[in-house]
Amino acid sequence: MTEDVRLADELRALGVRRGATLLVHASLGGTALRAETLRDALLEVLGGEGTLVVPAFTPENSATSSAHLRRVAGLTESERTAFVAAMPAYDPALTPCLGMGRLAECVRRSEGALRSAHPQTSFAALGARARELVEGHPVTSHLGDSSPLGKLMETGAEELMINVGFEVCTSFHLAEYRIPDTPLRKYRCVMRGNGRSEWFEYQDIELDDSDFELIGADFPRMRMREGKLGNAAAMTFSIGDAVDHAVKWMTEKRR
Known part of the structure; x- marks a missing residue:
């Protein structure tokens, strides 16, 4: 059995x-999976009517993110001023998303x-619903209902x-x-505007993934499928189920 056929069967x-519409997170380091082979297997299983979506985040393209502050x-x-002045503006067609892994890139x-x-x-997508999902992503909604993530939930996508x-x-x-009184914070990013790089400031909620592992530990296993892709552990679940579970957990347990 060839690798692509085996991967398709495992998917x-x-x-x-x-x-289906499928959002995929992958870390291929330490696995035998190759990004191109996995992409092709995913597209084969999803077929022409399906859509493959990946997070193509670029947190370093900012003056306020932890990724930028580490850099x-x-x-x-003076060195910091020069570094910021030389930062390239975000370009959807060109800016890499290397921090999101080989499959996303x-x-x-x-x-x-x-x-x-x-x-x-940002999110990148291939397939039937790609344009519908990625267009109109407002700067003031990183991952809210008007973002591609919100649209993925609306369409009944899986993760x-x-x-x-x-x-x-x-x-x-x-x-x-969806949690009342989630605090807001200021963000500052460099974007392309009027033919040149421009810094843009905006407000959005303060994203906090510090308790996500705990939220996941309480996610009912009956609402997911677990298995293997090659030698890598994998799981699938409904985005809607994940969001509903997280809303309940955060409402009850997040301080």
Whole structure:
């Protein structure tokens, strides 16, 4: 049995079906999986009516994110100023998402892929519903109902996690927008505007994934499928189920 056929069979065993819309998180380090082979197997199982979506986040494209602050830590004031001045503006067609793993970058660079315009939390998609899902991503909604993540929930999409745990479950962030009094914070990103790089400031909720592992530990196993892709652990579940569970958990237990 060839690798692509085996992967397709394993994806179907995990509940991935033809015509589905699927958000995939993957960390391929330490596995035998190759990004291009996995992408092709996913597209084969989803078929022409399906859609493959990946997070294509770029948190370093910011002056306020923890990723940016780590990069400038230890620099003098003049060095920091020069670093910020030289930062390239976010470009959906060109800005890599290397921190999201090899599969995400592979999908982003694939022929026909579309990507949302958010300078920090964009999504890339291939397939029938790609344009519908990624267009109109407002800067002031990283991962809210008007973002691609919100649209994924509305369409009944599933989430596939490969070699990663719930601590990086993007769907839980959508729950944060549904909790009363979630604090706001200021963000500052560099974007392309008027033919040049421009810094843009905006407010959105303060995203907090510090308790996601605990939320995932309480997620009912009956609402997910667990299995293997090659030598990597994998699980699938409904984004709607994940958000509903996280809203309840945060309402009861998050301080």
